[in-house]
Amino acid sequence: xxxxxxxxxxxxxxxxxxxxxxxxxxxxxxxxxxxxxxxxxxxxxxxxxxxxxxxxxxxxxxxxxxxxxxxxxxxxxxxxxxxxxxxxxxxxxxxxxxxxxxxxxxxxxxxxxxxxxxxxxxxxxxxxxxxxxxxxxxxxxxxxxxxxxxxxxxxxxxxxxxxxxxxxxxxxxxxxxxxxxxxxxxxxxxxxxxxxxxxxxxxxxxxxxxxxxxxxxxxxxxxxxxxxxxxxxxxxxxxxxxxxxxxxxxxxxxxxxxxxxxxxxxxxxxxxxxxxxxxxxxxxxxxxxxxxxxxxxxxxxxxxxxxxxxxxxxxxxxxxxxxxxxxxxxxxxxxxxxxxxxxxxxxxxxxxxxxxxxxxxxxxxxxxxxxxxxxxxxxxxxx
Ligand SMILES: *Cc1c(COP(=O)(O)O)cnc(C)c1O
Numbered sequence: 001x002x003x004x005x006x007x008x009x010x011x012x013x014x015x016x017x018x019x020x021x022x023x024x025x026x027x028x029x030x031x032x033x034x035x036x037x038x039x040x041x042x043x044x045x046x047x048x049x050x051x052x053x054x055x056x057x058x059x060x061x062x063x064x065x066x067x068x069x070x071x072x073x074x075x076x077x078x079x080x081x082x083x084x085x086x087x088x089x090x091x092x093x094x095x096x097x098x099x100x101x102x103x104x105x106x107x108x109x110x111x112x113x114x115x116x117x118x119x120x121x122x123x124x125x126x127x128x129x130x131x132x133x134x135x136x137x138x139x140x141x142x143x144x145x146x147x148x149x150x151x152x153x154x155x156x157x158x159x160x161x162x163x164x165x166x167x168x169x170x171x172x173x174x175x176x177x178x179x180x181x182x183x184x185x186x187x188x189x190x191x192x193x194x195x196x197x198x199x200x201x202x203x204x205x206x207x208x209x210x211x212x213x214x215x216x217x218x219x220x221x222x223x224x225x226x227x228x229x230x231x232x233x234x235x236x237x238x239x240x241x242x243x244x245x246x247x248x249x250x251x252x253x254x255x256x257x258x259x260x261x262x263x264x265x266x267x268x269x270x271x272x273x274x275x276x277x278x279x280x281x282x283x284x285x286x287x288x289x290x291x292x293x294x295x296x297x298x299x300x301x302x303x304x305x306x307x308x309x310x311x312x313x314x315x316x317x318x319x320x321x322x323x324x325x326x327x328x329x330x331x332x333x334x335x336x337x338x339x340x341x342x343x344x345x346x347x348x349x350x351x352x353x354x355x356x357x358x359x360x361x362x363x364x365x366x367x368x369x370x371x372x373x374x375x376x377x378x379x380x381x382x383x
Contacts, residue, residue, distance in 0.1 A: 003224060003225070003226065003227065003309050003358065003359075004309040004310075004311050004316075004358050006268060006356070006358075007027045007029070007030055009027045009029060009383055010025055010027050010268050010383070013025050013381070013383050014268075014270055014313075014356075017381075019270060019379075021291065021376055021379065022269055022270070022271040022272070022290075022291055022292040022296060022297065022378055022379075023269065023270055023271075023378075023379050023380070023381065024267050024268070024269045024297070024360060024361070024364060024365060024378055024379070024380040024381070025267065025268055025270075025380070025381045025382075025383060026054070026056065026058075026059065026263065026266050026267045026361050026380065026381070026382045026383065027266050027267075027383060028058060028059065028062045028266070028382055028383065030265065030266035031059055031062055031063065031262060031263055031266045031361075032062055032063075032066055034261060034262050034263070034265070034266065035047065035049075035063060035066055035068060035262055036066070037232050037233075038221065038232055038236075038256075038258060038261060038262070039067075040236075041232045041233050041235060041236025041237070042235070042236040042239055042240065042254075042256065043236075044240065044243070044251070044254050045217070045254040045255060045256045046069060046253070046254070046255050046256075047067075047068050047069065047255075047256055047257075047258065048068070048069040048070055048071040048092055048094075048216075048255055048256070048257045049063050049068045049069070049070050049071065049257070049258065049259065049262055050071045050073075050094075050219050050257045050258065050259030051070055051071065051072050051073065051077045051080070051081065051259075052073050052077065052259060052363075052366065053259025053260055053262065053263050053264075053362040053363055054259075054263045054267070054361055054362055054363075054364075054365065054366070055077060055080060055366065056365070056380055056382050057080070057084055058382035059263060059382060060080070060081060060084050060086065061084050062382075063262070064084065064085070064086050064090075068090075069090040069091065069092070070086060070090060070091045070092070071091075071092050071094040071257040072091055072092070072093055072094065072095075073093075073094060073095040074095065074102065075102040075105050075106060078091055078093065078106055078109060078111060079109070082109060088109060088110030088111050088112070089110070089112065091111055091113075092111075092113040092114070092115070093106050093111050093113065093114045093115065094115045094178075094257065095115065096115050096116055096117040096118070096121060096137050096153055096154075097121070098114075098121065098124070100124055100128060103124055103125060103128040103129050104128045104129075106129065107128060107129040107130075107132070111129070111132075112129070112131075112132045112133055113132065113133045113134075113135070113175075114129060114132050114133070114134050114135075115134070115135055115136075115137055115178060116134055116135075116136060116137070116163070117136060117137040117138075117139075117153060117154050117155045117160075118155060118163075119163060119166070122134065122163055122166065122167055122170065122172070123170070125172065126167070126170035126171060126172055130171055130172075131171055131172065131173065132172060132173065133172075133173045133175045134167050134172045134173065134174055134175065135174070135175050135176050135177060135178050135214065135216060136155070136160040136163055136164055136174075136176075136177055136178070137153055137154045137155070137160075137177070137178045137179060137180070138154045138155060138156070138157050138160045138177055138178070138179050138194075138197070138198055139151060139153070139154030139155060139156060139179075140154065140179045140180075140181055140190070140193070140194040140197060140198075141181070141190060141193055141194070142180075142181060142182030142185070142190070143182075143187065143190070144181075144182070144185055144186055144187025144190055145181065145182025145183055145184055145185040145186075145187075145190075145220060146183070146184035146186070146222075146305050146306055147182065147183040147184050147300060147305050147306060147363075148182040148183070149180050149182050149183060150182075153180065154179060154180075157197055157198055157200075157201060160177060160198075160201065161201050161204065161205070164177075164201070164205065164210070164212070165205070165208070165210070168210065174205075174210065174212060175212060175213050175214040176202075176212040176213060176214040176215050176216065176252055177198050177201060177202075177212070177215060177216065178215075178216030178217075178218060178255075179194050179198065179216070179217070179218050180218035180219060180220060180257075181194055181218060181220045182220055183219060183220055183259070183260055184220070184222045184223070184225075184260060184305075184306065185220035185221075185222065186222055186228070186229055186230070188230060188234065188235055188238045188239075189238075190220075191217060191220075191238070191239050191242055192238070192242040192245070192246075194217075195242050195243065195245075195246040195247075196246065198215075199246040199247060202215075202247070202250070202252065212252060213252055213253055214252050214253045214254075214255060215251075215252040215253070215254055215255070216254075216255040216256070216257065217239065217254060217255065217256050217257075218256065218257050219256070219257045219258050219259050219260065219261075220258075221235055221256075221258045221260065221261035222260065222261060222264075223260050223261060223264025223265050223359050223361075223362065224265060224359070225264075225306060225307055225308060225309060225359055226307065226309070232261065259362060259363075260362040260363065262362075263361035263362045264359050264360075264361050264362040265358075265359045265361065266361040267359070267360050267361025267362070267364070267380075268356050268357070268358050268359075268360060268361075269292065269297065269356065269357040269360045269364065269378070270313070270354055270355070270356055271290050271291055271292040271354070271355055271356075271357060272290065272291045272352065272353070272354055272355070273288060273289070273290060273291075273349060273350065273351050273352065273353045273354075273355060274289045274290060274291050274329055274351055275287075275288075275289040275351050276288050276289075276349050276350055276351060277289075284322065284323060285322075285323045285324065285325055286322065286323075286324050286325070286345075286349075287324070287325050287327060288324045288325065288326050288327070288345060288349065289327050289328070289329060290326065290327070290328060290329065290337070290355065291329050291375070292328060292329070292357070292378070293327065293328010293329055293330055293335040293337060293375075294328055294330075294332075294334060294335045294336075294337065295328065295330050295332070295335060295368065295369045295372040295373070295375065296328065296329075296330075296368045296369065296372075296375050296376070296377065296378055297360070297364040297365060297367060297368040297377075297378035298328065298337055298357070298360075298364065298367075299363070299364075299367035299368075300363055300364075300367070301337040301338065302334075304337075304338055304339075304340055304341050307338070307341055308357045308358055308359055308360055309357075309358040309359060310326070310343065310345070310355055310356070310357055310358070311355065311356050311358065312345060312346055312349060312353055312354070312355050312356075313353070313354040313355065313356060314353075314354075315346045315348075315349075315353075318346040318348075320346060320347045320348070321344035321345060321346055321347065322344060322345070322346075322347045323342055323343070323344055324343050324344070324345045324349075325338065325339045325343075326338045326339075326343055329373070329375055330372055330373040330375060331373055332372075332373075364378055365377070365378045365379075365380045
């Protein structure tokens with residue numbers, strides 16, 4: 001399927017349904033096939049879907065049915081998973097910043113796997129979730145990621161080594177390390193770099209009699225927003241080779257936490273053009289205002305980080321195109337989607353035209369405000 005086209009199911013859905021407000025539709029078959037493609041690209045890994053990418057219950061149930069585990073970032077996400085019959089042992093509490101009350105609740109609900117990246121967090125887990133499995137997130141290079149998670153999470157490898165040792169004295173079970181190379185990471189070698197940085201800890205601790213059973217390679221697997229994204233098979237091959245290079249026959253159990261890759265290209269938003277205008281008559285570039293913007297689901301357009309393919313319904317084959325600046329409907333000047341990147345749309349584009357914003361299944365619905373300026377949050381159908 002080429003970029004900017006719809007699956008048969010999504011095509012039929014939008015042909016049969018029209019919406020007064022922007023609407024996201026998710027093809028669950030595509031969610032399942034993405035999961036399966038990733039599983040076969042990296043067969044040694046257990047997959048923990050990062051719930052935050054899109055927590056629609058039908059998506060979680062679909063993934064549960066095909067063998068996914070889940071990475072939850074909050075007590076609400078944990079409860080949502082449990083309410084769908086996902087067993088507590090298949091859920092990991094992956095946020096390194098947790099309120100005490102939330103750790104206690106998670107422990108009561110049966111969650112036994114927790115991430116940390118600081119001494120205080122480790123102490124909290126030790127007292128509120130005694131005896132649990134813990135893994136330490138390390139800080140790695142996120143260069144090459146379109147949506148970097150930068151330096152907010154993770155500690156140095158030296159600190160991680162010390163904290164893992166300490167966790168034993170606190171009565172916890174240290175299971176290993178985790179890292180995240182940044183979301184939409186198109187530089188595959190960043191996983192190899194991260195493994196280079198951390199593999200010694202597994203050897204060092206083994207010499208001290210501590211076997212770290214698990215290694216969590218995080219998320220970062222990309223959605224193909226454009227033609228330059230390597231295939232998932234290339235990611236799988238490259239990561240397997242890197243694991244072999246750094247661990248040989250002593251490879252720990254591998255976990256990955258994909259979010260974007262699983263749901264990104266399974267979703268398409270249909271929205272509407274509200275106004276096409278020029279700031280002065282001579283200007284070639286038109287301003288195109290949509291009924292969806294930064295505050296109603298397209299937060300990842302900030303700094304033009306994620307560049308979604310955009311098509312106009314009924315004008316997909318139009319070759320009479322001209323440059324546009326795309327903006328949202330709200331009264332906030334931050335609400336400009338694309339100004340630097342040169343989007344081209346049909347010259348006869350006018351208000352009322354329907355547009356499709358492709359590959360918007362990840363990080364859209366939950367990023368939309370509850371109603372800034374009275375514009376409603378992004379609605380979603382799973383089909
Ligand atoms: C957000 C997040 C993920 C998912 O990242 P993607 O880039 O969407 O694959 C995985 N793990 C953790 C800890 C996260 O915070």
